[in-house]
Amino acid sequence: xxxxxxxxxxxxxxxxxxxxxxxxxxxxxxxxxxxxxxxxxxxxxxxxxxxxxxxxxxxxxxxxxxxxxxxxxxxxxxxxxxxxxxxxxxxxxxxxxxxxxxxxxxxxxxxxxxxxxxxxxxxxxxxxxxxxxxxxxxxxxxxxxxxxxxxxxxxxxxxxxxxxxxxxxxxxxxxxxxxxxxxxxxxxxxxxxxxxxxxxxxxxxxxxxxxxxxxxxxxxxxxxxxxxxxxxxxxxxxxxxxxxxxxxxxxxxxxxxxxxxxxxxxxxxxxxxxxxxxxxxxxxxxxxxxxxxxxxxxxxxxxxxxxxxxxxxxxxxxxxxxxxxxxxxxxxxxxxxxxxxxxxxxxxxxxxxxxxxxxxxxxxxxxxxxxxxxxxxxxxxxxxxxxxxxxxxxxxxxxxxxxxxxxxx
Amino acid sequence: xxxxxxxxxxxxxxxxxxxxxxxxxxxxxxxxxxxxxxxxxxxxxxxxxxxxxxxxxxxxxxxxxxxxxxxxxxxxxxxxxxxxxxxxxxxxxxxxxxxxxxxxxxxxxxxxxxxxxxxxxxxxxxxxxxxxxxxxxxxxxxxxxxxxxxxxxxxxxxxxxxxxxxxxxxxxxxxxxxxxxxxxxxxxxxxxxxxxxxxxxxxxxxxxxxxxxxxxxxxxxxxxxxxxxxxxxxxxxxxxxxxxxxxxxxxxxxxxxxxxxxxxxxxxxxxxxxxxxxxxxxxxxxxxxxxxxxxxxxxxxxxxxxxxxxxxxxxxxxxxxxxxxxxxxxxxxxxxxxxxxxxxxxxxxxxxxxxxxxxxxxxxxxxxxxxxxxxxxxxxxxxxxxxxxxxxxxxxxxxxxxxxxxxxx
Numbered sequence: 001x002x003x004x005x006x007x008x009x010x011x012x013x014x015x016x017x018x019x020x021x022x023x024x025x026x027x028x029x030x031x032x033x034x035x036x037x038x039x040x041x042x043x044x045x046x047x048x049x050x051x052x053x054x055x056x057x058x059x060x061x062x063x064x065x066x067x068x069x070x071x072x073x074x075x076x077x078x079x080x081x082x083x084x085x086x087x088x089x090x091x092x093x094x095x096x097x098x099x100x101x102x103x104x105x106x107x108x109x110x111x112x113x114x115x116x117x118x119x120x121x122x123x124x125x126x127x128x129x130x131x132x133x134x135x136x137x138x139x140x141x142x143x144x145x146x147x148x149x150x151x152x153x154x155x156x157x158x159x160x161x162x163x164x165x166x167x168x169x170x171x172x173x174x175x176x177x178x179x180x181x182x183x184x185x186x187x188x189x190x191x192x193x194x195x196x197x198x199x200x201x202x203x204x205x206x207x208x209x210x211x212x213x214x215x216x217x218x219x220x221x222x223x224x225x226x227x228x229x230x231x232x233x234x235x236x237x238x239x240x241x242x243x244x245x246x247x248x249x250x251x252x253x254x255x256x257x258x259x260x261x262x263x264x265x266x267x268x269x270x271x272x273x274x275x276x277x278x279x280x281x282x283x284x285x286x287x288x289x290x291x292x293x294x295x296x297x298x299x300x301x302x303x304x305x306x307x308x309x310x311x312x313x314x315x316x317x318x319x320x321x322x323x324x325x326x327x328x329x330x331x332x333x334x335x336x337x338x339x340x341x342x343x344x345x346x347x348x349x350x351x352x353x354x355x356x357x358x359x360x361x362x363x364x365x366x367x368x369x370x371x372x373x374x375x376x377x378x379x380x381x382x383x384x385x386x387x388x389x390x391x392x393x394x395x396x397x398x399x400x401x402x403x404x405x406x407x408x409x
Numbered sequence: 410x411x412x413x414x415x416x417x418x419x420x421x422x423x424x425x426x427x428x429x430x431x432x433x434x435x436x437x438x439x440x441x442x443x444x445x446x447x448x449x450x451x452x453x454x455x456x457x458x459x460x461x462x463x464x465x466x467x468x469x470x471x472x473x474x475x476x477x478x479x480x481x482x483x484x485x486x487x488x489x490x491x492x493x494x495x496x497x498x499x500x501x502x503x504x505x506x507x508x509x510x511x512x513x514x515x516x517x518x519x520x521x522x523x524x525x526x527x528x529x530x531x532x533x534x535x536x537x538x539x540x541x542x543x544x545x546x547x548x549x550x551x552x553x554x555x556x557x558x559x560x561x562x563x564x565x566x567x568x569x570x571x572x573x574x575x576x577x578x579x580x581x582x583x584x585x586x587x588x589x590x591x592x593x594x595x596x597x598x599x600x601x602x603x604x605x606x607x608x609x610x611x612x613x614x615x616x617x618x619x620x621x622x623x624x625x626x627x628x629x630x631x632x633x634x635x636x637x638x639x640x641x642x643x644x645x646x647x648x649x650x651x652x653x654x655x656x657x658x659x660x661x662x663x664x665x666x667x668x669x670x671x672x673x674x675x676x677x678x679x680x681x682x683x684x685x686x687x688x689x690x691x692x693x694x695x696x697x698x699x700x701x702x703x704x705x706x707x708x709x710x711x712x713x714x715x716x717x718x719x720x721x722x723x724x725x726x727x728x729x730x731x732x733x734x735x736x737x738x739x740x741x742x743x744x745x746x747x748x749x750x751x752x753x754x755x756x757x758x759x760x761x762x763x764x765x766x767x768x769x770x771x772x773x774x775x776x777x778x779x780x781x782x783x784x785x786x787x788x789x790x791x792x793x794x795x796x797x798x799x800x801x802x803x804x805x806x807x808x809x810x811x812x813x814x815x816x817x818x
Binding site: 052053054055056057084086087088089090091092121122123124125185186188227228229230231232308309310311314315317318320322323324325327328329330331332333335336338339340341353355356357358396397398400401402404405406 | 462463464465466493495496497498499500501530531532533534594595597636637638639640641717718719720723724726727729731732733734736737738739740741742744745747748749750762764765766767805806807809810811813814815
């Protein structure tokens with residue numbers, strides 16, 4: 001039951017000059033599911049990515065890092081669902097390599113020019129034969145207008161495909177940014193998230209790409225959590241085909257660089273929030289703002305403690321303003337010299353806590369009213385500095401337990 | 410549905426010379442519930458405690474710390490359920506103080522000789538008038554044989570009272586240790602847990618008490634987690650009445666000191682594990698051992714990441730050997746230079762993962778067989794050192810969500 005999230009209108013997804021997408025059903029885990037996607041990039045494109053910090057990072061993540069670090073000109077992205085190819089040891093690495101070789105052979109490029117991605121069950125053997133058998137169909141399907149198809153093709157426990165598009169003007173030229181994302185469980189990205197891709201035709205100096213993708217991830221995918229579980233396969237990739245006709249952007253601080261950055265962050269936030277809105281079992285979309293901290297780090301710490309507390313999340317599910325649970329989470333966030341007597345808390349516009357205690361004018365019916373909404377903002381003010389941080393999360397419902405007790409069956 | 414946990418046989422709970430307990434129904438939150446307990450200590454008793462590290466620690470926890478730090482001779486412990494008196498600001502502190510004064514007045518001691526404890530809903534005003542009105546009945550009920558009553562008297566969402574007893578011989582004298590504990594949610598003690606009390610008549614140098622209670626808490630209550638939420642009210646208290654006739658224990662490293670320590674740790678572990686067995690919605694009791702680490706700290710980190718992962722916990726609930734989720738949790742535990750290719754994992758005696766990948770001989774039916782048990786041990790070997798750590802936890806079930814979506818209603 002996604003929260004205020006609907007499948008994107010295909011007409012709203014602008015093609016990005018230089019990018020074609022093809023999706024097929026390769027029967028990787030189940031029959032009759034779109035589970036194999038190829039994203040082909042025109043020669044001369046730039047690609048930068050950020051990947052999971054999980055030390056059990058998947059075999060394809062290891063190959064992506066290698067191919068990008070070596071500076072190979074990336075020509076295609078290959079994504080399979082149904083199998084994460086993580087916790088699979090040396091054999092998993094060999095299989096990921098084989099899938100790159102197969103696609104490279106069909107495209108007439110080198111295997112180092114392919115970035116492979118996998119998502120699905122961990123610790124199962126990748127059925128690479130099925131991937132190889134499916135590639136010709138995926139290539140035959142390549143089209144510039146298949147962003148909606150690709151959004152469907154990378155879904156696992158998602159119930160709604162996630163895609164969005166922006167167009168901005170740079171020097172009178174239209175520049176497009178279009179992206180897709182997936183993920184509904186094992187979501188607490190730490191560097192990036194469970195598969196997000198944004199492509200743009202912006203003409204940007206390739207040396208700026210890594211800073212841009214890192215900044216966008218930090219402002220979006222690195223601010224969401226569903227269950228606190230950082231995946232083995234998180235990846236967020238930014239593609240620039242440089243096809244737009246404006247003069248090349250040489251600095252992110254120029255007017256053009258700022259316009260591109262703003263559009264990219266906005267798009268990335270929309271894609272990241274879509275993951276939370278479609279979180280496993282989610283019935284509420286919660287924005288948590290912790291402000292007045294000495295550092296952004298301590299604000300994030302407190303925000304994540306609130307966002308991960310099963311007691312807080314079940315209270316949101318129940319629309320129960322049992323808000324002391326939020327204070328408890330702030331209290332155990334590891335801010336050692338935190339003074340509880342300074343802390344205020346708002347639920348939307350309702351002042352619940354002042355100076356560490358229940359505000360005398362707070363009435364439970366005001367808390368109840370806000371808790372019943374589908375979208376809620378919790379704002380905690382630490383009153384010890386000027387830093388702040390925002391995290392987006394969802395509630396914990398019976399459906400979360402059902403989905404994760406049944407996922408593989 | 411507690412896991413292999415039954416109400417203690419009252420005959421198994423030995424009285425501790427010098428300790429009397431009295432319980433009554435004070436109507437603090439609901440009528441007809443035992444919700445107010447007094448534990449009276451003979452003059453000359455020693456008391457030491459460890460308390461929550463939550464910065465939103467409750468008003469009674471603040472008073473306990475003050476009374477113990479000032480070295481007052483503690484004569485009674487006062488416990489109410491139904492209200493945590495946390496997140497209540499200066500008013501909460503004044504109300505906790507009033508409850509101490511009332512009990513001290515009835516007992517003819519000073520209010521600093523009382524340790525107050527509260528457990529229940531956070532951020533609600535303590536109905537101190539009801540506590541004061543209930544005190545005479547609790548005092549009238551005082552009896553050396555009321556440990557079972559007190560175990561009932563401190564319960565909140567617990568379904569089974571938790572109490573245990575040990576007797577050891579020191580220099581031919583019988584020494585008794587009897588304890589009670591409570592807690593089923595908001596359980597990830599960090600220094601101690603949500604209300605545990607152990608009393609002994611051992612004659613021990615009072616200066617050894619703090620080291621003893623800290624060591625016992627670290628080996629027991631600080632090794633359990635239900636939901637990862639460190640409470641505002643966690644407290645573990647050790648009482649020694651010194652009534653046993655053996656010569657005073659002057660060192661924990663003496664034979665007598667070691668015997669006492671061993672019995673205390675065993676008793677504390679039983680009481681701590683009882684909390685997990687009766688965890689909110691628990692259907693499985695899980696022991697997580699991480700070994701082969703460079704430090705105990707990194708082993709604990711990994712063990713807690715496994716124990717807190719909602720994905721791991723729901724897989725246990727479903728008896729689904731979706732064991733890659735455990736590897737993912739180890740991977741995001743923040744051990745920066747962890748080498749995944751060294752890691753092995755056992756489920757009970759079944760070798761599931763070797764060298765970071767699925768063991769070739771592992772068969773899913775073996776994993777399924779173990780996952781169906783009510784008690785399961787996960788053992789992760791990091792192969793990078795000689796340290797290890799053990800954590801006890803439970804699964805995450807539909808009942809957990811139901812209980813916490815309904816707790817206040």
